[in-house]
Amino acid sequence: MSLLDVSAISKSFAGRDLLGRRTRRLPAVHDVSFSLEKGECLAVVGESGAGKSTLGRIVLRLIKPDAGRVVFDGVDLLALGSREMRRLRQRMQMIFQDPYSSLDPRMSVAEAVAEPLLVHTDLDRAARLRRGAELLDRVGIGRRYLDRYPAELSGGQLQRVAIARALTLNPSLIVCDEPVAALDVSVRAQVLNLLRELQEELGLSYLFVSHDLALVEVIADRVLVMAEGRVVEQGDVEQIFRSPTHEYTQGLLSAIPVPVPRDAAGRRMVGIQGAP
Amino acid sequence: MTVREQKAAGRPLLEVRDLTVQFPAASGDWTPVVQGVSFTLDQGESVALVGESGSGKTVTSLAVMGLTGVTGGRIAGGSVTFDGRELTALPEREWRGLRGPGMGMIFQQPIRSLNPAFTVGDQIAESVRRHLGLSRRAARSRAVEMLDLVQIPRAAERVHDYPHSFSGGMCQRVMIAMVMACNPRLLIADEPTTALDVTVQERILHLLRDLQEQTGVSLLFVSHDLAVVAELCQRVVVMYAGEVVEQGTAADVFLRPRHPYTAGLLASIPKPGLRTDRRLAAIPGSIPAPGSWPAGCRFHARCPHRDPDRCDSRHPDIFPTGPSAQARCLRVDEVELQGVTVG
Numbered sequence: 001m002s003l004l005d006v007s008a009i010s011k012s013f014a015g016r017d018l019l020g021r022r023t024r025r026l027p028a029v030h031d032v033s034f035s036l037e038k039g040e041c042l043a044v045v046g047e048s049g050a051g052k053s054t055l056g057r058i059v060l061r062l063i064k065p066d067a068g069r070v071v072f073d074g075v076d077l078l079a080l081g082s083r084e085m086r087r088l089r090q091r092m093q094m095i096f097q098d099p100y101s102s103l104d105p106r107m108s109v110a111e112a113v114a115e116p117l118l119v120h121t122d123l124d125r126a127a128r129l130r131r132g133a134e135l136l137d138r139v140g141i142g143r144r145y146l147d148r149y150p151a152e153l154s155g156g157q158l159q160r161v162a163i164a165r166a167l168t169l170n171p172s173l174i175v176c177d178e179p180v181a182a183l184d185v186s187v188r189a190q191v192l193n194l195l196r197e198l199q200e201e202l203g204l205s206y207l208f209v210s211h212d213l214a215l216v217e218v219i220a221d222r223v224l225v226m227a228e229g230r231v232v233e234q235g236d237v238e239q240i241f242r243s244p245t246h247e248y249t250q251g252l253l254s255a256i257p258v259p260v261p262r263d264a265a266g267r268r269m270v271g272i273q274g275a276p
Numbered sequence: 277m278t279v280r281e282q283k284a285a286g287r288p289l290l291e292v293r294d295l296t297v298q299f300p301a302a303s304g305d306w307t308p309v310v311q312g313v314s315f316t317l318d319q320g321e322s323v324a325l326v327g328e329s330g331s332g333k334t335v336t337s338l339a340v341m342g343l344t345g346v347t348g349g350r351i352a353g354g355s356v357t358f359d360g361r362e363l364t365a366l367p368e369r370e371w372r373g374l375r376g377p378g379m380g381m382i383f384q385q386p387i388r389s390l391n392p393a394f395t396v397g398d399q400i401a402e403s404v405r406r407h408l409g410l411s412r413r414a415a416r417s418r419a420v421e422m423l424d425l426v427q428i429p430r431a432a433e434r435v436h437d438y439p440h441s442f443s444g445g446m447c448q449r450v451m452i453a454m455v456m457a458c459n460p461r462l463l464i465a466d467e468p469t470t471a472l473d474v475t476v477q478e479r480i481l482h483l484l485r486d487l488q489e490q491t492g493v494s495l496l497f498v499s500h501d502l503a504v505v506a507e508l509c510q511r512v513v514v515m516y517a518g519e520v521v522e523q524g525t526a527a528d529v530f531l532r533p534r535h536p537y538t539a540g541l542l543a544s545i546p547k548p549g550l551r552t553d554r555r556l557a558a559i560p561g562s563i564p565a566p567g568s569w570p571a572g573c574r575f576h577a578r579c580p581h582r583d584p585d586r587c588d589s590r591h592p593d594i595f596p597t598g599p600s601a602q603a604r605c606l607r608v609d610e611v612e613l614q615g616v617t618v619g
Contacts, residue, residue, distance in 0.1 A: 047473040048444065154562055155329070184328040184500050189544040189558035196554060211473050214503075214546040218554055241548065255478040256548050257503035259616050261526030266485075269527060270616070 001074060002035040003172060003205050009033070009058055009068035028054045029065070030229040038172070041199060041206040043220035043237075045213055045252065051229040052209045056175040059207060060092050061085060073172070090120050093166035097178035099158035103150045109136065109161050110146040116168045135164040139194060156187035163194065167202070177209045192219060214256045217241055225249045287360060288316035289494050290340065290462060295354035297335050297344055299566070307567040309349065310335045311518045317462070317511075322488060322495035324505040326541075327515035330563045336515070337464050337498045341381050342371045359461070376407030379462040380455030384470050386447035390439040396423070396450045397435030400457050407458045422453035425490075426483060445476035449483065456487060463487075466498040481507045503545050506530060511600075514538050517564055517574035520594060524601030531615040534603035536579045539613040547616075573606065581611045 009032045015023040029051040036042045044052040057063045059070060061077050070077045075088060096102040103112050113132035117123050123131070133146060139160040150158055159179065166174055176195065180188040196219055199206060210216050216223060217237060224234040225248065233246040244250050260268045295313040298306040310332040317323045327333040338344055342363060344351050356363045358378060366374070383389050391399060400422055401415035410418060416435075423431035426449040439447060448468055455463060465484065469477035485508060488495060499505050505512060505526075512529040514522040514537065522535040533539045543557035561578040564570060570577060576587040586606050594604040605611075 047475055156562055184563075185502070185541060186328060186544050186559040187562060189556035190560070193555050193558055213474065214548055217548060218546050218556055251475060253548065255474040257474075257477070257481075257501070257507050258547065259503040259506045259530060259542060259545050261506045261509075261530050269531065 003038045003040075003073055004036040004059065004207075005069070005071040006035065006059065007033045007069045007071075009055070009065045009070065011054060011058060011063060011065045027229050029058065032068075032226070032229075032231050034224055034231070034234060036173070036205050036207060038205055039199070039203045040222065041208055041220045043208045043210060043216040043223045044226060045210055045216055045223060046226035047211060047252075049228075050226040052211075052226050053177055055226070056094070056177050056207055056209045059173075060089070060094060060175055062094075090116075090169040091171050092173045092175070093169070093171040094175045094177065095159070095162050095166050095179045097181050099155060099162045099182070100150065102162055103158060103165075105150050108147050108149055109141065109153070112150075112161060113164045113168060116165065120169055131168065132164070135167050136161065138167075139164045139198075140190075154187075155183050156191060159183060159191050160194065163191075163198070167198070170202075171204070173205045173207065175207045175209070178211070179208075180215065181210070181212065188215070195219065213241075213252055225252070289319045289321075289359060290317040290496070291355075291357045292316070292336070292340065293355050293357075295336065295339060295356060296352045297332075297339050297349050298352045299335075299349040301567050306350065306352070308352070309518055309566040310339070312354070313515070313518075313520055314354075315513045315520065315523060317494055317496060319461070320488070320492050320494055321511065322497060322509045324509035324512045325496060325498045325515060326500065326502060326505055326512055328500050328563050330517070330565055331515040332518040332566075333498050333500075333515050334466055337381070337466055337496060340496065341375065341379065341464060342366060376403065376458040376460065378460060379464060380458060380460040381464040381466065382448065382451045382455055382468050384467040386451045386468075386471075387439060387444065389451055390447060392439055395436050395438055396442070396453075400435075400450075400454045403454050404457045418457055419453075422457045423450070425456065425487070426450070426453040427486075428453070443476075445472050445480060448472065448480055452480075452483065452487070456491065456493070459491070460493060462494045462496060464496045464498070467500070468497075469504060470499070470501070477504065484508060502530070502541055514541075517569050518566060519574070519604065520602075521575065521605070522601075522603045524598060528598055528601040533613050533615050534597045534601065534608050535575075535605050536581050536611065536613060537575050539615070540578075540580075542616055543614070573604075581607055583607060 009029055011029045012025040012027040015026045017023050032055060044055055046052050058065050110129055110132050113135055114128040117128040117131060141157060141160050180191050183191060192215060198204060208220060220237045223237050223240040225232050227248045232248050244253060260270055263269055293314045295310060296308055297310040299309050301307040313336055325333045325336060338347055339351060340356055351364050397419040400419035404410050404418050405415045419435050420431050423434055428434055428449055442450060469480050487493060497509055509526055511525055513520055516537050522538045529538060533542060540559040544559060546556055559578050572588040572590055573592055576582045590606060592604045592606045594602045595608055597603045597608060
């Protein structure tokens with residue numbers, strides 16, 4: 001049985017004009033199906049507006065779909081009451097693109113990481129903070145940062161804190177919504193490597209939403225390509241990169257910038273090994 | 277050749293020499309954010325200013341635009357000359373004549389740079405009426421012409437639209453149209469594609485290349501992403517912790533980097549089709565903030581080639597490493613660095 005089974009999901013939003021009057025409904029996700037195995041990373045790629053973030057939120061039932069089924073570890077999420085959903089949500093976490101806005105500026109790093117334990121467990125304050133410190137240490141945030149506030153940390157450090165916070169309740173699934181898009185190139189590689197290590201160590205499954213195919217090739221096992229709310233192609237990462245069948249996927253791949261300068265005639269000075 | 281072009285022939289369009297910019301720290305003391313930065317940009321050339329957040333690349337470009345004061349900083353030393361004219365002490369009144377027809381700037385968030393209350397046509401027209409003194413009617417047709425130049429379909433209709441009805445990529449085209457409408461000699465683009473999708477980014481980079489061919493405008497392209505820079509720039513200036521650590525032609529910097537930081541940045545870029553052990557080569561640690569730059573080489577704590585006896589204590593000068601290349605590394609002749617992996 002897959003960890004996550006999504007079948008025939010559709011969702012449209014009410015459109016509004018400038019004056020707030022309802023217009024026709026705008027489809028965001030249309031008839032999307034996929035499954036995610038334990039320990040697997042499935043990347044959802046596409047341009048802005050393709051519906052990939054909406055899909056991530058539907059999986060966590062932060063948005064209810066108009067049609068379709070989401071089954072997590074054998075449980076139909078859409079049939080759950082809110083109390084049961086809250087219990088299950090411990091096992092499904094999310095990491096957002098912008099760590100500056102996903103952490104509470106008035107909460108210290110140690111408190112931010114320990115907070116989910118306050119909501120979901122009976123641990124006392126000392127035990128919660130101990131567990132938080134362990135996790136922060138694991139993601140590379142040292143003890144001297146425990147009492148700092150988000151404004152005192154860099155973007156890369158904040159994203160590490162957000163990752164530690166997502167891990168506090170031992171989740172099985174993490175929806176990563178463009179987790180490194182806001183970071184500098186050198187820090188991006190560190191955070192991506194950390195996500196990969198944690199996945200191997202803890203057997204996590206990732207739904208990795210990204211518009212950056214170059215990163216996806218490093219982290220993903222399988223890729224789901226979306227355009228205008230629909231799945232245009234899905235397959236193993238090797239297949240998608242070596243022999244994409246859909247024109248849209250080919251366009252996304254050829255748009256990846258390659259760090260090889262061009263000569264005066266606009267030709268690449270050298271070919272990259274293994275590049276198509 | 278016009279007189280101006282003849283005069284310009286022997287010297288660079290833009291010359292930044294030994295520039296130091298300071299900002300007040302939380303304590304109130306002036307702290308250097310950019311220190312001793314020198315580079316040049318020739319007429320028609322495209323030069324990249326590359327670095328991470330905190331490297332000083334944006335502060336440098338704002339100093340060129342004369343926007344240091346309004347952003348809270350001050351130029352504490354050095355000079356910026358544009359077409360032979362010293363800019364660091366230029367009165368604000370003269371700046372108004374220079375921004376627009378001299379140089380223009382586009383930013384990372386195009387939608388925030390446009391006024392939501394006016395049509396894009398009005399905004400372009402306002403810019404050319406103010407800077408070039410065109411009549412209302414001439415300004416209006418200039419706006420259409422410019423939207424056409426930046427390849428916005430149905431330009432004559434779209435001038436009447438408001439910014440909210442344009443996508444991110446289209447807004448960036450409108451910004452480029454607005455800046456290019458004044459026929460500037462230098463276009464400064466600060467991370468113009470960072471907020472955009474890869475496919476849209478590709479189109480904007482194409483557009484900038486086309487515009488350079490058609491108008492001969494020079495480009496100062498500010499970015500943290502070397503892969504994007506390779507698409508567009510002939511020369512590259514790499515900044516780290518407020519100073520230039522390496523510069524040279526694109527071929528120098530990408531194929532034969534001489535500073536370990538540049539080599540590290542190149543290695544950390546995922547290259548399509550080169551998936552290896554599912555890890556990226558990361559540079560450990562993070563860039564030191566202004567005010568906490570370490571003694572010695574500012575990169576030493578993150579450098580795989582560090583020699584503690586020298587690198588931790590001696591601040592390196594920038595050495596020539598080729599006809600037009602320089603690197604700021606004490607071990608520049610001792611270490612072998614790898615450029616972009618080639619086949």
